[in-house]
Structures are given as C-alpha cells and as structure tokens.
Amino acid sequence: MDIELVEIPKWNCCGAVSSLTADDVMHHVAPIRNLIRVIEMNEEGLVNDEKRLIVFCSMCFNVLRRSNKRVKEDPKFLETINSFMDEERDYDGSVKVMHFLEILRDIGFYKVKERVKKPLKGLKVSAYYGCTLLRPRGVGIDDPEAPSIMEKFIESLGAEVVDNPYKSLCCGSYHTVGGNKELVAERAYKIINAARERGADLIITSCPLCAFNLDNRQELTKKIHPDFEHMPVLYFTQLMALAMGMESETGFDGNYIDPRPLLRERGFLEG
Amino acid sequence: MSEEKMITVYIMGKAYQVPFGLTIMKAMEYAGYRFIRGSGCRAGFCGACATVYRKKGEYKFRTALACQTTAEDGMYLAQLPFVPANRKEYNINELDPEKNVLSEYYPEINRCVSCNTCTKACPQELDVMYYIQAAIRGDYRQVSELSFDCIQCGLCTARCPAEITHYHVAQLARRIYGKYQLKVPEHLEKRLKEIEEGKFDEEIERLKNMSIDELKSAYVQRDIEKIPRGEVSDE
Numbered sequence: 001m002d003i004e005l006v007e008i009p010k011w012n013c014c015g016a017v018s019s020l021t022a023d024d025v026m027h028h029v030a031p032i033r034n035l036i037r038v039i040e041m042n043e044e045g046l047v048n049d050e051k052r053l054i055v056f057c058s059m060c061f062n063v064l065r066r067s068n069k070r071v072k073e074d075p076k077f078l079e080t081i082n083s084f085m086d087e088e089r090d091y092d093g094s095v096k097v098m099h100f101l102e103i104l105r106d107i108g109f110y111k112v113k114e115r116v117k118k119p120l121k122g123l124k125v126s127a128y129y130g131c132t133l134l135r136p137r138g139v140g141i142d143d144p145e146a147p148s149i150m151e152k153f154i155e156s157l158g159a160e161v162v163d164n165p166y167k168s169l170c171c172g173s174y175h176t177v178g179g180n181k182e183l184v185a186e187r188a189y190k191i192i193n194a195a196r197e198r199g200a201d202l203i204i205t206s207c208p209l210c211a212f213n214l215d216n217r218q219e220l221t222k223k224i225h226p227d228f229e230h231m232p233v234l235y236f237t238q239l240m241a242l243a244m245g246m247e248s249e250t251g252f253d254g255n256y257i258d259p260r261p262l263l264r265e266r267g268f269l270e271g
Numbered sequence: 272m273s274e275e276k277m278i279t280v281y282i283m284g285k286a287y288q289v290p291f292g293l294t295i296m297k298a299m300e301y302a303g304y305r306f307i308r309g310s311g312c313r314a315g316f317c318g319a320c321a322t323v324y325r326k327k328g329e330y331k332f333r334t335a336l337a338c339q340t341t342a343e344d345g346m347y348l349a350q351l352p353f354v355p356a357n358r359k360e361y362n363i364n365e366l367d368p369e370k371n372v373l374s375e376y377y378p379e380i381n382r383c384v385s386c387n388t389c390t391k392a393c394p395q396e397l398d399v400m401y402y403i404q405a406a407i408r409g410d411y412r413q414v415s416e417l418s419f420d421c422i423q424c425g426l427c428t429a430r431c432p433a434e435i436t437h438y439h440v441a442q443l444a445r446r447i448y449g450k451y452q453l454k455v456p457e458h459l460e461k462r463l464k465e466i467e468e469g470k471f472d473e474e475i476e477r478l479k480n481m482s483i484d485e486l487k488s489a490y491v492q493r494d495i496e497k498i499p500r501g502e503v504s505d506e
C-alpha cells in the first residue's frame with residue numbers, strides 16, 4: 001500500500017495507563033520520550049520528514065496521544081518534562097500520534113480493498129472498539145457514540161458487518177489481572193452474546209488487552225455460564241492478513257478460541 | 272620538587288585540603304578516612320566503591336566509582352558503603368524460560384516510568400533503562416547483551432524512583448540466557464573434555480609445587496592462548 005513502517009530503534013513502554021492527575025509529571029515522561037525518538041529518527045535519516053508515529057495497540061495509542069495533546073496544550077508542563085529529561089533533546093510537540101486504522105482511513109479503504117486477494121464473502125464480523133480507541137472525545141479516532149471506522153475496515157476485506165450495541169462497552173480492562181476476573185468474564189458474556197444474537201461469526205478488536213479479555217476469559221465465562229458458546233476473537237490485523245492471502249502471518253496459534261475450524265468450514269483456509 | 276597543587280573537597284560536609292590529581296578514594300584516604308567496606312579492586316572492576324557527589328554550583332547529583340574518578344576542587348563527597356537490595360532465591364534448573372521469569376521474580380520492574388535516572392547513574396555507561404525495558408518484555412538476550420559489563424555497583428538501584436534492583440534482574444536474565452538460550456561454545460566443551468581426560472593434571476601438580484618466585488616468573492612468561500573470534504560467538 002506504498003507505506004513502509006520503521007520501528008523506533010529504542011522504544012520504551014508507554015506506561016499503559018494515562019495519568020489524569022494534574023501534577024503528575026512523571027508518568028508523562030515515558031510517552032514523551034518515545035516521541036523524542038521519532039524526531040531523532042528524522043534527524044538520523046531513518047525516516048524522511050515523517051513525524052507520524054503509528055501505533056497498533058489502542059491502549060498505547062491512547063496514552064501516547066493524550067500525553068502529546070497535554071504537552072501541546074500546556075507549554076509549562078512541556079517545559080517541566082523537557083527540563084527533567086535534561087539528557088534528551090527537547091520535545092517540541094511536532095510528532096503526530098496515529099492509530100494504524102487512521103492510516104488506513106487516510107490512505108483510503110478502497111486501497112485496502114484493492115489488496116484483498118481472498119474477499120471474506122459471507123463471513124459475519126462484529127467490531128469491538130472498547131474504550132481507548134474512542135474516548136475521550138478529541139483523543140479517540142472516531143465518534144465515541146457511533147463509530148464506523150472498523151466497520152469500513154471489515155467491509156473493505158469483503159466481510160459482512162454485524163453491529164453490536166455493546167461495541168464500546170468496557171471489557172473490564174485491568175480487572176483481568178486483579179481479583180475481579182469474574183467481572184471480565186461477565187462482560188465477555190454480554191458482549192459476545194450480543195454479537196451472536198445478531199448473527200456474528202467472530203469479533204475483531206484493535207486492543208491486545210480487550211482481545212485477551214474477550215478471548216482468553218471465555219474459559220471462565222463458560223465455567224460461570226455452561227450454556228455459553230465460544231466465539232473466536234481476532235486482532236484486526238489477523239483478519240487483514242487472512243484476506244490479503246498472507247496465511248503464514250495470521251498467527252492463529254496465539255488465539256485461545258481457535259478460529260481455524262470455522263474459517264476452514266467457510267472455505268477461507270485450506271485443509 | 273615543585274609544590275603540590277592542593278584542592279578543597281568536602282567529605283560529608285567537612286572541608287579538607289588534598290593534593291590535586293587523586294582519585295576520590297585516595298583523596299578520602301588522604302583526609303584520614305579508612306575504607307573497611309566500599310573498596311575492593313581499586314581498578315574499576317569490582318563495583319564496591321559506589322560514590323555520590325555534587326560539584327560546586329551544579330544542580331546535578333552525580334554518581335561514580337570512587338577508585339576511578341578524579342577529585343576536583345569544591346566537590347561534595349560521600350561514600351556509599353553498601354546498597355541494600357533483595358536478591359530473590361531461585362533454582363536455575365527449575366525456571367521456565369518460556370515465561371517472563373524476570374517479571375515473576377522481580378514484578379517491580381513493571382513500575383519503571385522510563386525516567387532514565389538509572390542510565391544516568393551508571394558508571395559503566397550502560398543503557399540501564401533499556402535493559403529494564405527489555406526485561407519487562409522478557410527479552411533475556413537483549414538484557415544480557417546490554418548488561419554484560421555491569422559490575423553490580425548498585426548506583427542505579429540507589430537512584431531508581433521505582434525501587435527496582437536492576438543488577439539482580441540483569442544477573443538473573445544472563446543466567447537464564449546462558450543456561451537455556453545460548454549454545455555452549457565449542458571451545459568450552461573441548462576444554463572441559465580435556466580437563467576430564469586429565470590433560471592438565473601433571474601441569475597443575477607442577478604449579479602446586481612451585482615456590483612463590485618460580486610462580487611469579489612463570490606468570491610473567493605465560494602464553495595466552497588465542498581463541499579464534501568465531502568460536503566465542505553465540506551464533
């Protein structure tokens with residue numbers, strides 16, 4: 001699609017949660033440090049005049065974009081961060097943090113469609129947005145109440161969109177590592193059943209944590225609700241790899257609910 | 272003999288005149304301090320002599336090895352005899368390298384806020400923050416390579432706001448990498464076999480019976496065996 005992604009040579013963890021405390025500077029250091037790396041990549045010629053930082057994980061995207069927004073809106077805050085990181089060059093707010101779906105939208109979903117080798121005709125796919133891709137308004141990549149970017153993505157792959165009223169209901173997020181796994185399992189129950197009632201074959205999401213919660217937590221969901229029927233939950237790029245004929249890149253081995261039996265039955269996978 | 276140039280250093284707040292050109296360690300000894308702990312090799316290898324100081328008129332809180340850093344006029348000095356840090360107990364044979372063992376034994380690594388203070392503190396100029404970042408990802412190889420020259424001085428650990436014990440994490444990573452992921456080098460296997468077969472027994476006996484002077488001259492005249500570069504690589 002005429003884009004080449006270049007990985008930041010030395011990136012650090014973004015922190016995975018955006019701190020909202022007004023006087024908490026420290027937790028914005030990690031995201032801003034990554035943005036400085038992008039400027040350095042330009043200086044070192046790893047990319048040319050390219051300040052877009054493309055992020056796949058919705059959570060990382062949210063944290064990075066929020067910190068970026070905050071320092072742009074608050075020069076004093078930026079000054080504090082810059083003077084704290086006195087071993088780094090100053091950050092100037094010039095990097096643009098973007099989610100990969102936004103890049104696809106900018107390039108044009110018709111271009112995605114052109115690259116599809118195996119249209120997923122007849123496959124019924126429900127989009128799950130979760131929280132961090134859409135909220136808060138001004139940070140999210142689409143209308144938080146009525147998003148459509150993932151639906152356009154699904155259509156471009158030739159699949160059929162199935163709406164889900166719970167597509168931006170929180171999956172339970174970090175409760176999954178604490179003592180409240182049941183809460184997450186119940187959310188999975190609600191979200192997946194709503195998709196199933198509308199005829200979905202599978203769900204896609206762009207957040208690795210949502211993916212874990214909706215996929216791996218189904219084990220617990222099934223224990224709590226023996227009537228529950230499993231449903232595959234894919235990371236959106238897995239579906240893209242499948243439609244573009246890059247089967248070796250689909251990484252289905254990592255899914256808890258294996259989507260392969262279903263995909264084979266529908267003729268989207270061989271053997 | 273020309274007159275020695277003297278400088279003033281402040282050791283724990285008290286001013287002392289010491290000759291210019293001494294290391295921090297020697298300057299403190301000149302002033303009358305005796306190192307019972309906090310000193311070892313005096314050559315920058317053992318990591319025992321972690322020291323902290325500030326220079327006159329500078330906001331920076333600096334860290335160094337006392338045996339390797341020259342004392343300057345106006346320095347405020349204090350020696351760190353020891354950095355408290357818990358090393359977890361583990362049996363290397365029972366660890367599962369498929370999991371992130373580092374995160375399991377030292378979960379506090381996930382508290383890292385990427386402030387880079389550890390990197391700035393490291394007298395070995397290692398990229399300490401980045402090896403902790405690699406540890407969070409469970410990348411044993413990356414941690415091992417980045418931390419290879421760590422001398423366990425503990426300065427990173429003393430400075431980290433997330434209370435991480437970097438060098439213990441790195442040591443565990445190197446052990447796992449060495450045991451489970453790195454191929455045993457050919458020359459090592461060969462040498463172990465030679466030892467088992469008794470190739471060096473006679474020579475060891477000869478060394479054991481030497482006098483100190485004979486040993487000294489044998490040491491000076493020793494041959495250092497060259498290992499071809501390719502053989503020590505892990506690929």
Ligand code: SF4
Pocket residue numbers: 392393394395396397399420421422423424425426427428437438
């Ligand atoms: S990594 Fe830490 S313990 Fe190791 S040499 Fe550097 S400062 Fe000292």
Ligand code: SF4
Pocket residue numbers: 382383384385386387388389390399400403430431432433434435
């Ligand atoms: S000092 Fe601690 S918190 Fe700061 S970058 Fe190093 S490991 Fe992370």
Ligand code: FES
Pocket residue numbers: 309310311312313314315316317318319320336337338339
């Ligand atoms: S005394 Fe060993 S490193 Fe300084």
